Amino acid sequence: MLQLKAEPDADELWSEVATADPGAVAELYDRHGSEAYALAVRLVGPASAEDVVHDSFLALIKNPAAYDRQRGAFRSWLLRVVHNRCVNLLRSRRSAPEDELQFLPDPADQPPEQVLSSLAASEVQSALRGLQQDQREALVLTYYGGLSHSELAVKLEIPLGTAKSRVRRGLFALRDMLSSPGLEARP
């Protein structure tokens, strides 16, 4: 019987990256680059998204030991790196003097309902819609708008403690929704 050699998983590829193999980087990008880029576009727009994804991969390549495979898949690790870098870029933009702003759209200005409608995963959409309205708004503005607790409190004109509480409760409720029968998490 013909036996096909299994494709290396992301962890195996990452081991090759750690030995300075450019082919492994190409393979990882081909598998996960689109998802990383999509998240970055959502947060910082297409022009900056290219830089964020490029710099995220490069930073991971530069420090491969920072990725601990025991603590999650490479894909989720990469998405967290990208989100973190996008958030830092957004905060840098928001703190820039007004005359230096280049009229870049802020993802936190998009109504949460529009954000929800644009999401690619229906189960995540459904789960978010199942949240209380104030928790949904807080969670969407925080994750897809890149707002900190403090920025969220200012935007919604609510006390900081209330902002933190809404985000936390929303995230816990979302976890319960996504793990409930009929709303299985994506693999």
Add this chain to the structure above:
Amino acid sequence: MTHAEIQELVAGYTLDALDASEETIVADHLPDCPTCTAEYHRLVKVIDQLGAAAPRDDPPARLRSRLLASTEELFAGQPAPVSPAAVLPFQAARRRAAYPRSPFPVHRFEWLAAAVLVVALAVTAANLFGSNRQTQAELTRDNAALALLTSTETMNDQLAPGTLANLPADAHGHWFHRASVMSQVIVGEFLPPPPTGQHYEVWLLRASGWASAGRMDTDATGYGRVIVRGSDGSDVRAVEVTLERGQPAQPSGSIALRFPAG
């Protein structure tokens, strides 16, 4: 801060929603607290699903070629990456590596850690390749600049297209700098090849006037980089990348990129 107060911050930590001081507290707390660690891992799974649910948007083909060009350059310019565990004897650095808001340390030990890594890389390279002092200095300089590029606290000011004719629509650049870090990096991207006999020159404007920061050679993708040592950029008022002949004392050619815009 009490345990209960820290536990309430874990959700914000996974969402990148905390301020810097809160983030440090959570990062330092997680390795010592199984309860919060378990909560962190449960919530990260939800965060992963939010990340993967972002609206689909295919990256341009040039992003792949740019990343691979940068990777080749990185791998060619240094030995295989060194495990931080081998060179970072800091408990806090290990903690943040294990429980990332971002997988990269962003606080107190970041630059100390980077410096140790740079020295380790330079020494390794010297041992491996029998480098002379000049080569070792080059390696140290480049890795210091790369550390600047990968820091989440670095300022990243966009260089806008200037007056140079026939600039591609996506031509742009970056000026990376950070207070008290005596290195700056100026990057140009998607620049057209300079005409024969001309080159791109980077200029910094200070109170004393314009001064060259060096020649920017570009690769096949139009990417070029100049590393400036000895200044953190706090005294720089403007940055320009111009097309020049020879070595003028101040910018005289067409402006390819500039900061601030306009």
